[in-house]
Amino acid sequence: MCVAIPGTVIKLDGTKATVDFSGNIVNAEAGLVNVKVGDKVLVHAGCIIQTMDEDMANEMEELYKEIEDLA
Amino acid sequence: MKITMAHGSGGESTSRLIEDVFAKYFNNEFLSELSDSAVVPGSSKLAITTDSFVVTPILFPGGDIGRLSVCGTVNDLLMSGAVPKYITCGCILEEGLDMEILEKVIASMAETAKEAGVIVVTGDTKVVEKHSDVSGLIINTSGVGFIPEGQIIPGPSKLEDGDKIIVSGNLGDHHATILGSRMGIENDIRSDNAPLVEMTRKLMDAGLIVHAMRDVTRGGLGTVLNEFVNASKCSIILNETDLPVSASVKDFCGILGLDPMYMGNEGKMVISVSAKDAEKALLLIKESKYGENAKIIGEVKKEKESSDNTNVIVTTKIGGKRVVGPMYGEGLPRIC
Amino acid sequence: MDNKYLDNIINELKNYDGPEIRLMEVCGTHTAAISENGIPSLLSDKIKLISGPGCPVCVTVTAVIDRLIELSLMENTCVLTFGDLIRVKGTKGSLADAKGDGARVKMVYSPMDSIKLAKENPLMNYVFAAIGFETTTPVYALLIEEAKKLGLKNLKILTSLKTMPEVIRWVVKNGSNIDGFIAPGHVAAVTGGKIFEELSKELQIPFVVSGFEGEQLILTIYALVKMAGKGGYKNLYKSVVSEAGNLQAKEMVEKYFETSDSFWRGIGKIKGSGMTLRPEFMEFDAGSIGLDEDHEPAGCRCASVLVGAISPHECPLFGKKCTPDNAHGACMVSTEGSCYNYFISGR
Numbered sequence: 105m106c107v108a109i110p111g112t113v114i115k116l117d118g119t120k121a122t123v124d125f126s127g128n129i130v131n132a133e134a135g136l137v138n139v140k141v142g143d144k145v146l147v148h149a150g151c152i153i154q155t156m157d158e159d160m161a162n163e164m165e166e167l168y169k170e171i172e173d174l175a
Numbered sequence: 176m177k178i179t180m181a182h183g184s185g186g187e188s189t190s191r192l193i194e195d196v197f198a199k200y201f202n203n204e205f206l207s208e209l210s211d212s213a214v215v216p217g218s219s220k221l222a223i224t225t226d227s228f229v230v231t232p233i234l235f236p237g238g239d240i241g242r243l244s245v246c247g248t249v250n251d252l253l254m255s256g257a258v259p260k261y262i263t264c265g266c267i268l269e270e271g272l273d274m275e276i277l278e279k280v281i282a283s284m285a286e287t288a289k290e291a292g293v294i295v296v297t298g299d300t301k302v303v304e305k306h307s308d309v310s311g312l313i314i315n316t317s318g319v320g321f322i323p324e325g326q327i328i329p330g331p332s333k334l335e336d337g338d339k340i341i342v343s344g345n346l347g348d349h350h351a352t353i354l355g356s357r358m359g360i361e362n363d364i365r366s367d368n369a370p371l372v373e374m375t376r377k378l379m380d381a382g383l384i385v386h387a388m389r390d391v392t393r394g395g396l397g398t399v400l401n402e403f404v405n406a407s408k409c410s411i412i413l414n415e416t417d418l419p420v421s422a423s424v425k426d427f428c429g430i431l432g433l434d435p436m437y438m439g440n441e442g443k444m445v446i447s448v449s450a451k452d453a454e455k456a457l458l459l460i461k462e463s464k465y466g467e468n469a470k471i472i473g474e475v476k477k478e479k480e481s482s483d484n485t486n487v488i489v490t491t492k493i494g495g496k497r498v499v500g501p502m503y504g505e506g507l508p509r510i511c
Numbered sequence: 512m513d514n515k516y517l518d519n520i521i522n523e524l525k526n527y528d529g530p531e532i533r534l535m536e537v538c539g540t541h542t543a544a545i546s547e548n549g550i551p552s553l554l555s556d557k558i559k560l561i562s563g564p565g566c567p568v569c570v571t572v573t574a575v576i577d578r579l580i581e582l583s584l585m586e587n588t589c590v591l592t593f594g595d596l597i598r599v600k601g602t603k604g605s606l607a608d609a610k611g612d613g614a615r616v617k618m619v620y621s622p623m624d625s626i627k628l629a630k631e632n633p634l635m636n637y638v639f640a641a642i643g644f645e646t647t648t649p650v651y652a653l654l655i656e657e658a659k660k661l662g663l664k665n666l667k668i669l670t671s672l673k674t675m676p677e678v679i680r681w682v683v684k685n686g687s688n689i690d691g692f693i694a695p696g697h698v699a700a701v702t703g704g705k706i707f708e709e710l711s712k713e714l715q716i717p718f719v720v721s722g723f724e725g726e727q728l729i730l731t732i733y734a735l736v737k738m739a740g741k742g743g744y745k746n747l748y749k750s751v752v753s754e755a756g757n758l759q760a761k762e763m764v765e766k767y768f769e770t771s772d773s774f775w776r777g778i779g780k781i782k783g784s785g786m787t788l789r790p791e792f793m794e795f796d797a798g799s800i801g802l803d804e805d806h807e808p809a810g811c812r813c814a815s816v817l818v819g820a821i822s823p824h825e826c827p828l829f830g831k832k833c834t835p836d837n838a839h840g841a842c843m844v845s846t847e848g849s850c851y852n853y854f855i856s857g858r
Binding site: 358359360430431432434486489490491492493494495496497498499500503504 | 517521540543546547548549550551552553594598618619620624725726729834835836846851854855856857
Binding site: 126 | 355360361362363364422423425426427429430431432
């Protein structure tokens, strides 16, 4: 329902962004977020719906910590 | 200059078209006779195949419909253990087609035929009325190959327990190229359309026990492997982490909600080879043109008694088991 | 796999021997991700994954499909749509079938692609088949904003927009016995995780917001198994989901759309579960109001499958008369439908 993958903003022109997904260049709307060139973003149906935390490397570590209290 | 209905009339315009374009590039002793049939030297055992090509756009990154039409037919002959020799070229041109584009396509066919070691010995041209905004062309190529004496023909029903499955390179490149062109997604993905002459001949000539061999075309790897398991009444277990997919194609699929397992290629093959010959086979393919990304991706499990267990199963990154059935529908992008 | 934390968790899930736990995902992309990662094979038989009404294609009533076909056959009209809507059948076939009768239907990647088409072809009337949940509605809002700014007169949308909270309440109220919800990660990216936290308190059922990678889904399922019977809420997709969500997106939606009653395929009317264009923007609507009718093919049990009341296998048509190549119900047509996923991945 919500096919969306992360990409990197390589160009910004007002509310129009150019996003790079491992070499796939897609024009996406940037009117719903505050972004700058270099930001990692989540794009759904040609629209940036969210910016992503740069610190993705730690995300899984954080997740495991989150569920530790449930063990 | 553009193609007109006159070019298909059989008169002077047709003759000029054949001379100026087709005969110019397909220059060989058989075709230049321009007789009703090409009379060619034969062999005691022949492989014959035919294929039609209707791709749009007709020019795309990495290739064109001409190159595709030669590769498709040549590869079909190769997969049957044959040495491809002759191909035919039947063209249906749409009124309004740019002559420059036609020439480009025919030149590409000739170049690809040369690479594949085949000659275009005969052909036909027809012109039809314009059907849509973009004038295109459709090509049919039939091909004849010689089966060498004593050649064991691989076949989808010949898989054996313990066989290794090898794919000759990255999945989905051709399909991603065409779809990208159609949906306006710019990328550096190029069609992999290529004749697999070198790698197949190397495998056949080395006397390796290759039980099955198929080129991965429409419907992708998932479709071919399902044909194998159904014909051989076995299962194939693949490792997701071993499936070769370029980062570009992976993300392309991610954007559109597509699965690389079902994305077509036009220059890759998959083989089922006996376990003891697997490493050697992999090496031969990797050493060949177009085989640099070849990988062993899984193995065959066949029970002694005939079994209902005929599935293609992928062991996923997290260790789960996922059944990969045959492809249904057109593989349309998902978004929602 | 050298992740011993993950190994331990999977081991625990595989060997779970407590009371049966029924977990529901309400996002078609989660349904597909669960199949693609082979997750059911990693769980004990006592942990059941139920697919809920999270596939926008699957929950669109036949009246909407019929109207789209009607529009696509009109002179100088072209319907623009996402891929998997093209094969869904209304009462008289699908958009794909209609193409054979001369219908103008074009598959696009983004609703915003309509702007370029409308600008370049002023004599063609374009209608975008606007289906989706909260993740996609903001994109349609942007579309209307842009169309208005450019003064485009040849672009409209036909809406079948739905929202999560009401249908989740409906599922729980109508007795599907769900012990935990895998909350939709990208819906939550827009709406914020808070609405799912509130639902968890209201319904006394645990909700965990999940991403779409196999590892993330396993952790989510683990968390829900642990929380079953105790309620609670966790956000396990913090890289993308905040508690407040995307305020700009929500404001944009609020500007152009209003909450309305909506008709769900197989369910019927659920009050306040959808969105339609505000009256002042009706010039951009292609006749969305009043498209209520829904005709299930004889014997089709999509209605029950969609809400997790039965598994696809319990539908008499599943795998026999109804297969992906010859799909009777929407659950089998869409690649995010429960029946489709169960069929092709052998679940």
